[in-house]
Amino acid sequence: MNYWPLLGIAIVVVGFALRFNPLLVVVGAAVATGLLAGLDFVAVVEALGAAFNGNRYISVTWIILPVIGLLERYGLQQRARGLIENVRGATMGKLLVTYLGFRQITAALGMKDIGGHPQAVRPLVAPMAEAAAVKTHGDLPDDDRDKVKAMAAATDNVGLFFGEDIFFAIASILLIQGVLESYGYELTPLELAVWAIPTAICAFLIHGGRILAFDRRLAKHPSRSEEDRA
Protein backbone atom coordinates (compact mmCIF):
# COMPACT_ATOMS: atom_id res chain seq x y z
CA MET A 1 0.00 0.00 0.00
CA ASN A 2 1.13 3.56 -0.79
CA TYR A 3 1.54 5.34 2.54
CA TRP A 4 2.78 8.63 1.04
CA PRO A 5 -0.65 10.37 1.11
CA LEU A 6 -0.35 10.39 4.91
CA LEU A 7 2.18 13.18 4.42
CA GLY A 8 -0.83 15.47 3.83
CA ILE A 9 -1.72 15.04 7.48
CA ALA A 10 1.79 16.11 8.45
CA ILE A 11 1.37 19.24 6.30
CA VAL A 12 -1.78 20.14 8.21
CA VAL A 13 0.01 19.72 11.55
CA VAL A 14 3.10 21.69 10.55
CA GLY A 15 1.07 24.39 8.75
CA PHE A 16 -1.16 25.04 11.74
CA ALA A 17 1.83 24.93 14.11
CA LEU A 18 3.59 27.59 12.00
CA ARG A 19 0.37 29.65 12.01
CA PHE A 20 -0.05 29.91 8.27
CA ASN A 21 -3.52 30.95 7.11
CA PRO A 22 -5.67 27.83 7.74
CA LEU A 23 -7.31 28.00 4.29
CA LEU A 24 -3.85 27.96 2.73
CA VAL A 25 -2.81 25.03 4.92
CA VAL A 26 -5.94 23.05 4.09
CA VAL A 27 -5.62 23.54 0.34
CA GLY A 28 -1.86 22.87 0.48
CA ALA A 29 -2.53 19.60 2.29
CA ALA A 30 -5.27 18.65 -0.18
CA VAL A 31 -3.03 19.30 -3.21
CA ALA A 32 -0.04 17.47 -1.69
CA THR A 33 -2.18 14.49 -0.69
CA GLY A 34 -3.70 14.26 -4.16
CA LEU A 35 -0.32 14.48 -5.92
CA LEU A 36 1.22 11.88 -3.57
CA ALA A 37 -1.68 9.56 -4.32
CA GLY A 38 -0.69 9.73 -7.98
CA LEU A 39 -3.22 12.23 -9.31
CA ASP A 40 -2.01 15.00 -11.60
CA PHE A 41 -2.42 18.66 -10.65
CA VAL A 42 -5.48 19.29 -12.83
CA ALA A 43 -7.19 16.23 -11.37
CA VAL A 44 -6.49 17.48 -7.85
CA VAL A 45 -7.93 20.93 -8.62
CA GLU A 46 -10.97 19.20 -10.13
CA ALA A 47 -11.41 17.00 -7.05
CA LEU A 48 -11.11 20.02 -4.78
CA GLY A 49 -13.58 22.02 -6.87
CA ALA A 50 -16.08 19.15 -6.99
CA ALA A 51 -15.85 18.57 -3.23
CA PHE A 52 -16.14 22.27 -2.39
CA ASN A 53 -19.08 22.61 -4.77
CA GLY A 54 -20.76 19.52 -3.35
CA ASN A 55 -20.50 20.89 0.18
CA ARG A 56 -21.96 24.35 -0.51
CA TYR A 57 -24.97 23.65 1.71
CA ILE A 58 -22.67 23.93 4.76
CA SER A 59 -22.10 27.65 4.13
CA VAL A 60 -25.76 28.39 3.30
CA THR A 61 -26.43 28.89 7.02
CA TRP A 62 -24.66 32.29 6.94
CA ILE A 63 -27.80 33.79 5.44
CA ILE A 64 -28.98 34.09 9.07
CA LEU A 65 -26.40 36.85 9.71
CA PRO A 66 -28.61 39.80 8.62
CA VAL A 67 -31.29 38.67 11.11
CA ILE A 68 -28.85 38.40 14.02
CA GLY A 69 -26.99 41.59 13.00
CA LEU A 70 -30.21 43.56 12.75
CA LEU A 71 -31.35 42.37 16.19
CA GLU A 72 -27.93 43.23 17.62
CA ARG A 73 -28.35 46.73 16.23
CA TYR A 74 -31.41 47.01 18.47
CA GLY A 75 -29.77 45.55 21.59
CA LEU A 76 -30.07 41.73 21.40
CA GLN A 77 -26.75 41.22 23.24
CA GLN A 78 -27.64 43.74 25.92
CA ARG A 79 -30.94 41.89 26.40
CA ALA A 80 -29.10 38.56 26.69
CA ARG A 81 -26.81 40.14 29.31
CA GLY A 82 -29.81 41.43 31.20
CA LEU A 83 -31.21 37.91 31.37
CA ILE A 84 -27.96 36.46 32.72
CA GLU A 85 -27.41 39.30 35.14
CA ASN A 86 -30.58 38.29 36.95
CA VAL A 87 -28.52 35.52 38.54
CA ARG A 88 -25.81 37.95 39.69
CA GLY A 89 -26.40 37.10 43.33
CA ALA A 90 -25.38 33.50 42.74
CA THR A 91 -22.00 31.90 43.44
CA MET A 92 -19.42 31.38 40.71
CA GLY A 93 -20.46 27.72 40.56
CA LYS A 94 -24.15 28.44 40.12
CA LEU A 95 -23.43 31.27 37.69
CA LEU A 96 -21.30 29.13 35.37
CA VAL A 97 -23.67 26.15 35.58
CA THR A 98 -26.53 28.49 34.63
CA TYR A 99 -24.49 29.85 31.73
CA LEU A 100 -23.66 26.29 30.64
CA GLY A 101 -27.36 25.43 30.50
CA PHE A 102 -28.24 28.72 28.78
CA ARG A 103 -25.50 28.20 26.20
CA GLN A 104 -26.51 24.60 25.50
CA ILE A 105 -30.20 25.42 25.14
CA THR A 106 -29.75 28.50 22.93
CA ALA A 107 -27.21 26.64 20.76
CA ALA A 108 -29.69 23.74 20.46
CA LEU A 109 -32.22 26.28 19.18
CA GLY A 110 -29.77 27.49 16.56
CA MET A 111 -28.71 30.69 18.33
CA LYS A 112 -25.07 29.74 18.57
CA ASP A 113 -23.88 33.33 18.17
CA ILE A 114 -25.54 34.53 21.36
CA GLY A 115 -22.51 33.48 23.41
CA GLY A 116 -18.91 33.38 22.25
CA HIS A 117 -15.59 34.55 23.64
CA PRO A 118 -15.27 38.11 22.29
CA GLN A 119 -18.92 39.07 22.69
CA ALA A 120 -19.96 37.29 25.89
CA VAL A 121 -17.11 35.64 27.81
CA ARG A 122 -14.63 38.51 27.98
CA PRO A 123 -17.04 41.37 28.70
CA LEU A 124 -19.55 39.46 30.81
CA VAL A 125 -19.20 35.83 31.88
CA ALA A 126 -15.56 35.84 33.01
CA PRO A 127 -15.75 39.11 35.02
CA MET A 128 -18.99 38.01 36.66
CA ALA A 129 -17.53 34.59 37.54
CA GLU A 130 -14.41 36.25 38.97
CA ALA A 131 -16.47 38.71 40.99
CA ALA A 132 -18.71 35.96 42.33
CA ALA A 133 -15.68 33.84 43.31
CA VAL A 134 -14.06 36.75 45.15
CA LYS A 135 -17.32 37.54 46.88
CA THR A 136 -17.70 34.03 48.31
CA HIS A 137 -14.05 33.04 48.83
CA GLY A 138 -12.31 36.33 49.55
CA ASP A 139 -9.38 37.70 47.57
CA LEU A 140 -7.84 35.09 45.27
CA PRO A 141 -4.23 34.62 44.11
CA ASP A 142 -3.62 35.43 40.42
CA ASP A 143 -3.33 31.74 39.52
CA ASP A 144 -6.80 31.05 40.87
CA ARG A 145 -8.22 34.11 39.12
CA ASP A 146 -6.78 32.81 35.85
CA LYS A 147 -8.34 29.41 36.52
CA VAL A 148 -11.76 30.99 37.12
CA LYS A 149 -11.49 32.94 33.85
CA ALA A 150 -10.27 29.86 31.96
CA MET A 151 -13.20 27.88 33.39
CA ALA A 152 -15.59 30.54 32.10
CA ALA A 153 -14.09 30.20 28.59
CA ALA A 154 -14.18 26.40 28.83
CA THR A 155 -17.85 26.55 29.85
CA ASP A 156 -18.70 28.54 26.73
CA ASN A 157 -16.93 25.94 24.54
CA VAL A 158 -18.54 22.92 26.21
CA GLY A 159 -21.99 24.55 26.10
CA LEU A 160 -21.64 25.41 22.42
CA PHE A 161 -20.13 22.12 21.22
CA PHE A 162 -22.56 19.88 23.06
CA GLY A 163 -25.65 21.96 22.42
CA GLU A 164 -25.33 22.95 18.78
CA ASP A 165 -25.62 19.47 17.28
CA ILE A 166 -29.17 19.18 18.66
CA PHE A 167 -30.04 21.94 16.17
CA PHE A 168 -30.27 20.13 12.88
CA ALA A 169 -29.57 22.98 10.46
CA ILE A 170 -26.02 23.19 11.78
CA ALA A 171 -22.97 22.59 9.59
CA SER A 172 -21.72 19.50 11.41
CA ILE A 173 -25.07 17.68 11.15
CA LEU A 174 -25.27 18.55 7.45
CA LEU A 175 -21.71 17.31 6.95
CA ILE A 176 -22.49 13.97 8.64
CA GLN A 177 -25.57 13.68 6.44
CA GLY A 178 -23.55 14.47 3.30
CA VAL A 179 -20.74 12.01 4.06
CA LEU A 180 -23.10 9.14 4.92
CA GLU A 181 -25.18 9.91 1.84
CA SER A 182 -22.09 9.49 -0.34
CA TYR A 183 -22.02 5.87 0.93
CA GLY A 184 -25.71 5.40 0.13
CA TYR A 185 -27.13 5.93 3.65
CA GLU A 186 -29.97 8.44 3.42
CA LEU A 187 -30.74 10.12 6.74
CA THR A 188 -32.62 13.30 7.63
CA PRO A 189 -30.85 15.91 9.80
CA LEU A 190 -33.47 15.34 12.50
CA GLU A 191 -32.61 11.62 12.77
CA LEU A 192 -28.98 12.60 13.44
CA ALA A 193 -29.72 15.53 15.75
CA VAL A 194 -31.70 13.47 18.28
CA TRP A 195 -28.54 11.41 18.86
CA ALA A 196 -26.79 14.55 20.12
CA ILE A 197 -29.15 14.66 23.11
CA PRO A 198 -27.60 11.88 25.29
CA THR A 199 -24.13 13.41 24.91
CA ALA A 200 -25.54 16.89 25.68
CA ILE A 201 -26.96 15.58 28.97
CA CYS A 202 -23.65 13.86 29.85
CA ALA A 203 -21.76 17.07 29.02
CA PHE A 204 -24.03 19.12 31.30
CA LEU A 205 -23.64 16.66 34.19
CA ILE A 206 -19.87 16.22 33.83
CA HIS A 207 -18.90 19.84 33.21
CA GLY A 208 -21.52 21.19 35.64
CA GLY A 209 -20.24 18.81 38.33
CA ARG A 210 -16.67 19.92 37.66
CA ILE A 211 -17.62 23.60 37.95
CA LEU A 212 -19.25 23.00 41.34
CA ALA A 213 -16.29 20.89 42.51
CA PHE A 214 -13.93 23.67 41.39
CA ASP A 215 -15.96 26.20 43.40
CA ARG A 216 -15.75 23.94 46.49
CA ARG A 217 -12.00 23.50 45.98
CA LEU A 218 -11.52 27.25 45.99
CA ALA A 219 -13.51 27.40 49.23
CA LYS A 220 -11.23 24.86 50.90
CA HIS A 221 -8.17 27.06 50.56
CA PRO A 222 -9.30 30.41 51.90
CA SER A 223 -5.88 31.01 53.43
CA ARG A 224 -3.95 30.67 50.21
CA SER A 225 -4.38 34.28 49.35
CA GLU A 226 -2.85 35.20 52.72
CA GLU A 227 0.19 33.04 51.99
CA ASP A 228 0.49 34.65 48.60
CA ARG A 229 0.65 38.08 50.07
CA ALA A 230 3.14 37.06 52.77
Added chain:
Amino acid sequence: MITYEWLYILAGAFFVGWSLLSLRDRRWGNAGFWGLLAASFLLGSHVSDFVNGLLVLGMVGIAGIGGLKRSKPATTTEIEKQNFSELLGNKLFIPALIVPLTAVIGTLLYNYTPFGETALFEPRRETLLLFAIGVLFALAAAIAWLRPPALAPMEEGRRLLDSIGWAAILPQMLAALGAVFALAGVGDIIGSLAGNIIPDGSVLVAVVVFALGMAVFTMIMGNAFAAFPVMAAAIGVPLLIEDYGGNVATIGAVGMLSGFCGTLLTPMAANFNIVPAALLELKDQNGVIRQQVGTAIPLWVCNVIIIYVGGFLLWT
Protein backbone atom coordinates in the same frame (compact mmCIF):
# COMPACT_ATOMS: atom_id res chain seq x y z
CA MET B 1 -40.40 21.39 -6.19
CA ILE B 2 -38.03 23.47 -4.09
CA THR B 3 -34.49 22.07 -4.21
CA TYR B 4 -31.06 22.94 -2.80
CA GLU B 5 -30.46 24.78 -6.07
CA TRP B 6 -32.91 27.47 -4.85
CA LEU B 7 -30.91 27.77 -1.63
CA TYR B 8 -27.68 28.24 -3.56
CA ILE B 9 -29.26 31.06 -5.57
CA LEU B 10 -30.58 32.68 -2.38
CA ALA B 11 -27.24 32.42 -0.56
CA GLY B 12 -25.43 33.50 -3.74
CA ALA B 13 -27.60 36.63 -3.84
CA PHE B 14 -26.66 37.42 -0.23
CA PHE B 15 -22.95 37.04 -1.01
CA VAL B 16 -23.34 39.22 -4.11
CA GLY B 17 -24.85 41.87 -1.83
CA TRP B 18 -21.96 41.63 0.64
CA SER B 19 -19.46 41.76 -2.19
CA LEU B 20 -21.05 44.93 -3.63
CA LEU B 21 -21.18 46.62 -0.21
CA SER B 22 -17.48 45.77 0.27
CA LEU B 23 -16.77 47.24 -3.14
CA ARG B 24 -18.55 50.45 -2.18
CA ASP B 25 -16.48 50.46 1.02
CA ARG B 26 -13.29 50.09 -1.08
CA ARG B 27 -12.37 46.83 0.61
CA TRP B 28 -11.14 45.09 -2.54
CA GLY B 29 -9.99 41.89 -0.85
CA ASN B 30 -13.33 41.39 0.86
CA ALA B 31 -15.22 42.25 -2.33
CA GLY B 32 -13.16 39.72 -4.29
CA PHE B 33 -13.44 36.97 -1.67
CA TRP B 34 -17.23 37.23 -1.20
CA GLY B 35 -17.64 37.77 -4.95
CA LEU B 36 -15.84 34.50 -5.71
CA LEU B 37 -17.95 32.71 -3.10
CA ALA B 38 -21.08 34.22 -4.71
CA ALA B 39 -19.86 32.90 -8.07
CA SER B 40 -19.37 29.45 -6.53
CA PHE B 41 -22.95 29.50 -5.23
CA LEU B 42 -24.57 30.89 -8.37
CA LEU B 43 -22.51 29.18 -11.08
CA GLY B 44 -21.12 26.13 -9.27
CA SER B 45 -23.69 23.74 -10.69
CA HIS B 46 -23.18 24.97 -14.25
CA VAL B 47 -19.39 25.10 -14.66
CA SER B 48 -16.80 22.31 -14.68
CA ASP B 49 -15.11 20.90 -11.58
CA PHE B 50 -11.89 22.54 -12.74
CA VAL B 51 -13.48 26.02 -12.81
CA ASN B 52 -14.92 25.36 -9.34
CA GLY B 53 -11.43 24.41 -8.24
CA LEU B 54 -10.07 27.69 -9.63
CA LEU B 55 -12.72 29.62 -7.66
CA VAL B 56 -11.48 27.85 -4.51
CA LEU B 57 -7.85 28.66 -5.31
CA GLY B 58 -8.83 32.29 -5.88
CA MET B 59 -10.50 32.59 -2.48
CA VAL B 60 -7.58 30.84 -0.77
CA GLY B 61 -5.18 33.18 -2.56
CA ILE B 62 -6.99 36.30 -1.30
CA ALA B 63 -7.20 34.94 2.25
CA GLY B 64 -3.60 33.71 2.12
CA ILE B 65 -2.16 37.16 1.40
CA GLY B 66 -4.28 38.64 4.18
CA GLY B 67 -6.65 40.41 1.80
CA LEU B 68 -9.68 39.85 3.98
CA LYS B 69 -10.17 42.59 6.59
CA ARG B 70 -12.75 43.43 9.23
CA SER B 71 -15.20 46.13 8.24
CA LYS B 72 -17.00 48.67 10.39
CA PRO B 73 -20.33 49.51 8.75
CA ALA B 74 -22.27 52.24 10.55
CA THR B 75 -24.37 50.84 13.39
CA THR B 76 -25.95 52.00 16.64
CA THR B 77 -23.80 53.05 19.63
CA GLU B 78 -23.51 51.08 22.89
CA ILE B 79 -25.84 53.57 24.57
CA GLU B 80 -28.44 53.39 21.82
CA LYS B 81 -28.27 49.57 21.96
CA GLN B 82 -28.81 49.64 25.73
CA ASN B 83 -31.78 51.98 25.34
CA PHE B 84 -33.31 49.89 22.57
CA SER B 85 -32.88 46.70 24.60
CA GLU B 86 -34.74 48.26 27.54
CA LEU B 87 -37.44 49.66 25.29
CA LEU B 88 -37.98 46.49 23.24
CA GLY B 89 -37.42 43.94 26.04
CA ASN B 90 -37.47 40.18 25.59
CA LYS B 91 -39.51 40.56 22.40
CA LEU B 92 -36.10 40.95 20.73
CA PHE B 93 -35.65 37.19 20.99
CA ILE B 94 -38.80 36.50 18.94
CA PRO B 95 -37.39 37.15 15.44
CA ALA B 96 -34.32 35.10 16.35
CA LEU B 97 -36.59 32.26 17.47
CA ILE B 98 -38.66 32.33 14.27
CA VAL B 99 -35.80 30.64 12.39
CA PRO B 100 -35.35 27.51 14.54
CA LEU B 101 -39.08 27.24 15.18
CA THR B 102 -39.91 27.36 11.46
CA ALA B 103 -37.29 24.70 10.83
CA VAL B 104 -38.39 22.43 13.70
CA ILE B 105 -42.16 22.73 13.36
CA GLY B 106 -41.99 22.72 9.57
CA THR B 107 -39.87 19.55 9.52
CA LEU B 108 -42.23 17.79 11.94
CA LEU B 109 -45.32 18.83 9.96
CA TYR B 110 -43.71 17.84 6.69
CA ASN B 111 -42.77 14.39 7.94
CA TYR B 112 -45.84 13.52 10.01
CA THR B 113 -48.82 15.20 8.32
CA PRO B 114 -50.33 15.20 4.80
CA PHE B 115 -48.29 18.39 4.19
CA GLY B 116 -45.47 16.03 3.16
CA GLU B 117 -47.59 14.57 0.36
CA THR B 118 -47.48 17.90 -1.44
CA ALA B 119 -43.87 17.00 -2.34
CA LEU B 120 -43.11 20.69 -2.08
CA PHE B 121 -39.48 20.06 -1.11
CA GLU B 122 -36.71 17.94 -2.53
CA PRO B 123 -36.72 14.66 -0.53
CA ARG B 124 -34.71 14.81 2.74
CA ARG B 125 -33.77 18.44 2.08
CA GLU B 126 -36.78 19.94 3.85
CA THR B 127 -34.97 20.99 7.03
CA LEU B 128 -32.38 23.27 5.50
CA LEU B 129 -34.96 24.62 3.04
CA LEU B 130 -37.31 25.40 5.93
CA PHE B 131 -34.38 27.02 7.75
CA ALA B 132 -33.94 29.39 4.81
CA ILE B 133 -37.69 30.09 4.71
CA GLY B 134 -37.51 30.82 8.45
CA VAL B 135 -34.66 33.28 7.80
CA LEU B 136 -36.78 35.11 5.22
CA PHE B 137 -39.78 35.18 7.62
CA ALA B 138 -37.61 36.45 10.49
CA LEU B 139 -35.99 39.08 8.31
CA ALA B 140 -39.39 40.30 7.09
CA ALA B 141 -40.76 40.37 10.64
CA ALA B 142 -37.76 42.23 12.04
CA ILE B 143 -37.81 44.81 9.23
CA ALA B 144 -41.57 45.37 9.59
CA TRP B 145 -41.24 45.72 13.37
CA LEU B 146 -38.02 47.73 13.75
CA ARG B 147 -38.15 49.73 10.48
CA PRO B 148 -34.36 50.00 10.05
CA PRO B 149 -32.67 51.96 7.23
CA ALA B 150 -32.94 50.08 3.91
CA LEU B 151 -29.36 48.79 3.78
CA ALA B 152 -29.09 48.09 7.53
CA PRO B 153 -29.88 44.32 7.42
CA MET B 154 -27.19 43.65 4.80
CA GLU B 155 -24.69 46.03 6.42
CA GLU B 156 -25.21 44.45 9.86
CA GLY B 157 -24.84 41.04 8.22
CA ARG B 158 -21.60 42.21 6.59
CA ARG B 159 -20.29 43.42 9.96
CA LEU B 160 -20.76 39.91 11.39
CA LEU B 161 -19.56 38.14 8.23
CA ASP B 162 -16.35 40.17 8.08
CA SER B 163 -15.69 39.54 11.77
CA ILE B 164 -15.84 35.83 10.95
CA GLY B 165 -13.76 36.38 7.81
CA TRP B 166 -12.15 33.46 5.99
CA ALA B 167 -13.24 31.19 8.87
CA ALA B 168 -16.75 31.37 7.36
CA ILE B 169 -15.76 28.89 4.64
CA LEU B 170 -13.29 26.85 6.73
CA PRO B 171 -15.92 24.18 7.60
CA GLN B 172 -16.81 23.78 3.91
CA MET B 173 -13.11 23.72 3.01
CA LEU B 174 -12.34 21.11 5.68
CA ALA B 175 -15.18 18.99 4.32
CA ALA B 176 -13.58 19.31 0.87
CA LEU B 177 -10.20 18.34 2.35
CA GLY B 178 -11.86 15.29 3.88
CA ALA B 179 -13.28 14.39 0.47
CA VAL B 180 -9.87 14.76 -1.22
CA PHE B 181 -8.31 12.65 1.56
CA ALA B 182 -10.99 10.03 0.90
CA LEU B 183 -10.26 10.13 -2.86
CA ALA B 184 -6.54 9.75 -2.18
CA GLY B 185 -7.31 6.72 -0.04
CA VAL B 186 -6.18 8.17 3.31
CA GLY B 187 -9.20 6.60 5.02
CA ASP B 188 -8.35 3.22 3.50
CA ILE B 189 -4.71 3.51 4.64
CA ILE B 190 -5.79 4.38 8.18
CA GLY B 191 -8.42 1.65 7.97
CA SER B 192 -5.83 -0.96 7.00
CA LEU B 193 -3.52 0.22 9.79
CA ALA B 194 -6.44 0.13 12.23
CA GLY B 195 -7.54 -3.25 10.88
CA ASN B 196 -4.26 -4.71 12.15
CA ILE B 197 -5.08 -3.71 15.74
CA ILE B 198 -8.80 -4.53 15.80
CA PRO B 199 -9.39 -8.22 16.55
CA ASP B 200 -11.96 -9.80 14.23
CA GLY B 201 -15.53 -9.45 15.40
CA SER B 202 -14.86 -7.24 18.43
CA VAL B 203 -17.51 -4.53 18.14
CA LEU B 204 -16.45 -2.74 21.32
CA VAL B 205 -12.79 -2.47 20.26
CA ALA B 206 -13.87 -1.19 16.84
CA VAL B 207 -16.09 1.44 18.49
CA VAL B 208 -13.19 2.52 20.74
CA VAL B 209 -10.76 2.78 17.80
CA PHE B 210 -13.34 4.75 15.76
CA ALA B 211 -14.03 7.22 18.60
CA LEU B 212 -10.32 7.47 19.43
CA GLY B 213 -9.49 8.10 15.77
CA MET B 214 -12.11 10.87 15.66
CA ALA B 215 -10.64 12.54 18.76
CA VAL B 216 -6.99 12.19 17.70
CA PHE B 217 -7.59 13.29 14.11
CA THR B 218 -9.59 16.25 15.33
CA MET B 219 -6.68 17.22 17.58
CA ILE B 220 -4.30 17.01 14.62
CA MET B 221 -6.56 18.85 12.18
CA GLY B 222 -8.01 21.27 14.74
CA ASN B 223 -11.52 20.49 13.55
CA ALA B 224 -13.82 17.48 13.63
CA PHE B 225 -15.09 18.34 10.14
CA ALA B 226 -11.94 17.14 8.42
CA ALA B 227 -11.64 14.11 10.69
CA PHE B 228 -15.14 12.81 10.07
CA PRO B 229 -14.90 11.81 6.37
CA VAL B 230 -11.55 10.10 7.02
CA MET B 231 -12.71 8.07 10.02
CA ALA B 232 -16.04 7.29 8.35
CA ALA B 233 -14.12 5.83 5.39
CA ALA B 234 -11.59 4.04 7.60
CA ILE B 235 -13.78 2.39 10.25
CA GLY B 236 -17.25 3.92 10.56
CA VAL B 237 -18.78 2.76 7.28
CA PRO B 238 -16.86 -0.42 6.37
CA LEU B 239 -16.58 -1.92 9.84
CA LEU B 240 -19.20 -0.48 12.19
CA ILE B 241 -22.05 -0.03 9.71
CA GLU B 242 -21.44 -2.67 7.02
CA ASP B 243 -19.73 -5.52 8.88
CA TYR B 244 -21.31 -5.13 12.31
CA GLY B 245 -24.69 -3.63 11.27
CA GLY B 246 -24.69 -0.69 13.69
CA ASN B 247 -27.22 2.15 13.68
CA VAL B 248 -26.03 4.62 11.04
CA ALA B 249 -27.47 7.72 12.78
CA THR B 250 -25.84 6.92 16.13
CA ILE B 251 -22.45 6.18 14.62
CA GLY B 252 -22.50 9.36 12.53
CA ALA B 253 -23.79 11.78 15.16
CA VAL B 254 -21.93 10.49 18.21
CA GLY B 255 -18.80 9.87 16.14
CA MET B 256 -18.74 13.58 15.34
CA LEU B 257 -19.28 14.40 19.03
CA SER B 258 -16.31 12.19 19.94
CA GLY B 259 -14.33 14.44 17.63
CA PHE B 260 -15.60 17.51 19.48
CA CYS B 261 -13.97 16.09 22.65
CA GLY B 262 -10.71 16.29 20.70
CA THR B 263 -11.44 19.94 19.80
CA LEU B 264 -11.42 20.75 23.53
CA LEU B 265 -7.89 19.37 23.82
CA THR B 266 -5.96 20.96 20.96
CA PRO B 267 -4.25 24.32 20.43
CA MET B 268 -4.97 23.76 16.70
CA ALA B 269 -8.58 24.75 17.45
CA ALA B 270 -7.24 28.27 17.93
CA ASN B 271 -10.58 30.08 17.87
CA PHE B 272 -11.88 28.15 20.85
CA ASN B 273 -8.77 27.52 22.91
CA ILE B 274 -6.00 30.01 22.15
CA VAL B 275 -7.94 33.16 21.20
CA PRO B 276 -9.93 33.21 24.49
CA ALA B 277 -6.72 32.72 26.51
CA ALA B 278 -5.42 35.86 24.79
CA LEU B 279 -8.72 37.72 25.18
CA LEU B 280 -8.80 36.96 28.92
CA GLU B 281 -5.08 37.77 29.30
CA LEU B 282 -4.25 34.44 30.90
CA LYS B 283 -0.59 33.84 31.78
CA ASP B 284 -0.84 30.28 30.45
CA GLN B 285 -1.66 30.13 26.73
CA ASN B 286 -3.06 26.63 27.28
CA GLY B 287 -5.05 27.59 30.38
CA VAL B 288 -8.41 27.04 28.70
CA ILE B 289 -7.37 23.60 27.42
CA ARG B 290 -6.22 22.65 30.95
CA GLN B 291 -9.70 23.42 32.30
CA GLN B 292 -11.25 21.29 29.55
CA VAL B 293 -9.23 18.08 29.94
CA GLY B 294 -11.30 16.93 32.91
CA THR B 295 -14.52 17.30 30.90
CA ALA B 296 -13.29 16.06 27.51
CA ILE B 297 -11.94 12.69 28.65
CA PRO B 298 -14.94 11.42 30.68
CA LEU B 299 -17.27 12.81 28.01
CA TRP B 300 -15.36 10.89 25.35
CA VAL B 301 -15.89 7.72 27.43
CA CYS B 302 -19.62 8.55 27.56
CA ASN B 303 -19.64 8.84 23.76
CA VAL B 304 -18.05 5.41 23.39
CA ILE B 305 -20.73 3.96 25.68
CA ILE B 306 -23.52 5.78 23.79
CA ILE B 307 -22.29 4.46 20.41
CA TYR B 308 -21.88 0.93 21.78
CA VAL B 309 -25.20 0.79 23.65
CA GLY B 310 -27.34 2.97 21.36
CA GLY B 311 -25.80 1.93 18.07
CA PHE B 312 -25.42 -1.81 18.70
CA LEU B 313 -26.92 -3.29 21.91
CA LEU B 314 -30.30 -1.51 21.71
CA TRP B 315 -30.29 -1.41 17.91
CA THR B 316 -29.89 -5.13 17.19
